[in-house]
Amino acid sequence: MKGLKKAAAVFCAAALAGTFLTGCSGGDQRRIVRIGHNQSTNHPIHLALTAFQDFINEELGDKYVVEVFPSELLGSQTDMVQLTQTGAIDYCVASNAILETFSKNYEIFNLPYLFASQEAYHHVMDDKSVTDPIFGSTEKAGFTAVTWLDAGTRNFYTANRPINTPADLRGLKIRVQQSPTNIEMMRLLGGSATPMGFGDVYTALQSNIIDGAENNEMALTDNGHGDVCKFYSYDMHQMVPDILIGNTAFMDDMSDEERAIFEEGYKLVNQVEREEWVKAVEAAKEKATNEQHVEFIYPDTAPFQEACAPLHQSVLQNNPSLQPIYDAIQAYNAQYPSTAE
Numbered sequence: 001m002k003g004l005k006k007a008a009a010v011f012c013a014a015a016l017a018g019t020f021l022t023g024c025s026g027g028d029q030r031r032i033v034r035i036g037h038n039q040s041t042n043h044p045i046h047l048a049l050t051a052f053q054d055f056i057n058e059e060l061g062d063k064y065v066v067e068v069f070p071s072e073l074l075g076s077q078t079d080m081v082q083l084t085q086t087g088a089i090d091y092c093v094a095s096n097a098i099l100e101t102f103s104k105n106y107e108i109f110n111l112p113y114l115f116a117s118q119e120a121y122h123h124v125m126d127d128k129s130v131t132d133p134i135f136g137s138t139e140k141a142g143f144t145a146v147t148w149l150d151a152g153t154r155n156f157y158t159a160n161r162p163i164n165t166p167a168d169l170r171g172l173k174i175r176v177q178q179s180p181t182n183i184e185m186m187r188l189l190g191g192s193a194t195p196m197g198f199g200d201v202y203t204a205l206q207s208n209i210i211d212g213a214e215n216n217e218m219a220l221t222d223n224g225h226g227d228v229c230k231f232y233s234y235d236m237h238q239m240v241p242d243i244l245i246g247n248t249a250f251m252d253d254m255s256d257e258e259r260a261i262f263e264e265g266y267k268l269v270n271q272v273e274r275e276e277w278v279k280a281v282e283a284a285k286e287k288a289t290n291e292q293h294v295e296f297i298y299p300d301t302a303p304f305q306e307a308c309a310p311l312h313q314s315v316l317q318n319n320p321s322l323q324p325i326y327d328a329i330q331a332y333n334a335q336y337p338s339t340a341e
Contacts, residue, residue, distance in 0.1 A: 033066045033250075036074035036083070037093040038198055040222055044276035045093055045149055045242065046070050051272045052265045059261045076197045078178075084247050085142040091246045093149065095198075097177030099243060103137040107315055108322045108329075110181035112237040112308040113301075116333035118153070121239040123332050130328050135243075143245045147266040150277045151216055154238040157225065157294075158212030159205065163233035164299045166190050166307050175201050175213040181315065185237065188307050198223075205229060214238075217284040226292035233297040235304045244269060 033056070039045045046068065053066040074080050080092035081102075100106040108114070115121040124130050125148045135145035156163045156174065163169060169191035176182040178195040186193035194210050201219075204210045205228040212229055213219070214237070220226030244266065254262065288294040316323055 028065075030061075030063055030065050033064050033091070034069065034074070034089040035066065035091040035093075036069045036072075036080040036089055038072045038077050038080075039070060039093075041070050043070075043218065043222055044273045044280050047276050048149070048269045048271075048273035049093075052269045055265050055268055056262065059265075060258060063258070072199050076199060078197070081143070081245065084245055087142070087247045087249055089247075090250050091146070091244060094243050094245050095177055096240045096243060097179035097182060099138065099145075099245075100179050100181065102141050103134070104319050105134045105137040105322065105325075107179070107181050107319065108134070108325055109240055110177075110179050110185075110238065111312055111315060112185050113305045114312075114329060115239045117336050117338045118239065119336035120329070120332040122150075123336060124329050125241055127328070127332075130325055133325065138245070139248050142248055144248050144251065145243045146246050146251075146262075147244050147270045148241040149244060149270065149273045151240060151242045152218075152277065152281055153234070153236045154214050154216060154240060155232060155234050155236060156212060156214045157220065157229040157232040159208075159229050159231075160211070162231040162295065162297050163212075163235065164297060165303055172211040173209070175204065175210045181311070184311055184314075185308055188311060189237075189304065190307075201225065202228070217281050217288065220288040220292065220294055221284040222280075226288045226294045230292075230294055231297060232288070232294050233299055235299055235301055237304055237308065 035049055035053075037045050037049065049068045053068050056064055056066045072080075074083060074089060074092070077092070077094055077098055080089065081094050081098055083089045084092045096106050096109045100110060115124065131145075131148070138144060156169070158172065158174075161168060161172065166189045169186075169189050172191050173194045174186055174191045175196055176186055176193045178197070183193040183195060194204075196204060196210075201210075201213055202224055205213065205225060213225060215225070217232070220229070220232065226232075251259065251262070285296070289296065312326075316326060
C-alpha cells in the first residue's frame with residue numbers, strides 16, 4: 001500500500017509539473033492553484049480551505065482557480081511538502097513535526113508541555129513577533145508558512161491499557177509523528193516510539209503493529225482510530241499547530257494587490273478552521289463515547305510534565321536561538337495559566 005502511495009505521488013508530481021504552465025484546460029489561461037491536505041472532507045481543515053477556495057475564486061476568479069485536494073490525494077504529508085517546495089503544487093497543510101526536519105526553529109512547538117493553557121497557546125500563535133521568525137525560516141528551502149491551524153491538544157489513546165501515569169506506557173509501542181523531539185518525548189515517558197505517516201496508523205492499530213497513538217479527539221472519529229482504541233487519556237502533552245505552507249516563488253510572483261487578497265484569504269482559513277474546530281471536537285467526543293464506546297480518562301498531568309522537563313533544557317541548549325521565543329511563550333504562560341492551577 002505504501003508503495004502504491006509513493007508511486008501515485010510520483011505520478012501526480014509529474015502530471016502537475018506538466019500542467020503547471022498551462023492553466024485550465026482549453027483556452028482558459030487562469031492559473032490553477034492547487035492545495036493538498038491529509039484530512040477528510042468533513043474535517044475543519046478542509047472546511048477552512050474550501051472557504052479560502054471560494055474567497056479567492058470570487059475575488060480573483062479572472063486570474064486564479066483554486067482547487068483543494070483532501071485525504072492525501074496528492075500523496076502523504078511529506079510528499080506534499082516536497083511538492084510544495086518544488087512548486088509542483090502551491091500550498092499544503094503540514095504537521096509541525098515534518099517542518100521540524102526542514103528548520104530546527106519548528107522544534108520548539110513540538111516541546112511537550114510548552115503551553116500552560118489553550119489561551120496561552122492561542123495568544124502565542126497569534127503573535128507575529130513570536131511566529132514570524134519560525135514561519136519564515138524555510139523561505140530558502142522554497143516554502144513559507146502563511147498561517148497556523150488549531151489542532152487542539154495531543155493525548156495518548158490505546159487499545160487495551162488505560163494510561164493513568166507514565167508507567168502505564170512502559171512496553172507499549174506508540175505511534176508518534178516523524179520528529180526527533182517526539183521520539184525523545186516517548187523515551188522520557190517510558191514508551192517505545194514508532195514513527196509513521198498518519199495514513200498508516202489505522203492499519204497498524206488494527207493489526208497490532210502498534211499498541212496506541214497520540215493525537216487529538218478527531219483522530220478517534222474522523223479517522224476511525226476509536227474503533228480500535230478504547231481508552232483516551234487527557235495527559236495533554238502537546239498543543240501543536242498544523243501549518244499551511246505556500247511555495248515561495250509562487251507567492252513572490254503575485255502583484256501587491258493579489259498578495260493582499262491572498263493574505264486576507266489566509267486570515268479566513270485561520271478563522272474558519274478555529275471556529276469549526278471547537279464544534280468538531282465536541283461532536284467527536286460525543287460520537288466516540290456513544291458509538292465507539294471510548295472511555296475518556298483524566299489523569300494527573302504532573303508526573304508526565306516532570307518526566308518531559310529535561311527535553312526543554314536539551315532543546316534550548318542545542319538551539320540557543322530559540323531562547324527568546326521560549327521566553328516570550330513563558331510570559332504568555334504567566335499571563336494565561338492553566339485553569340487547573
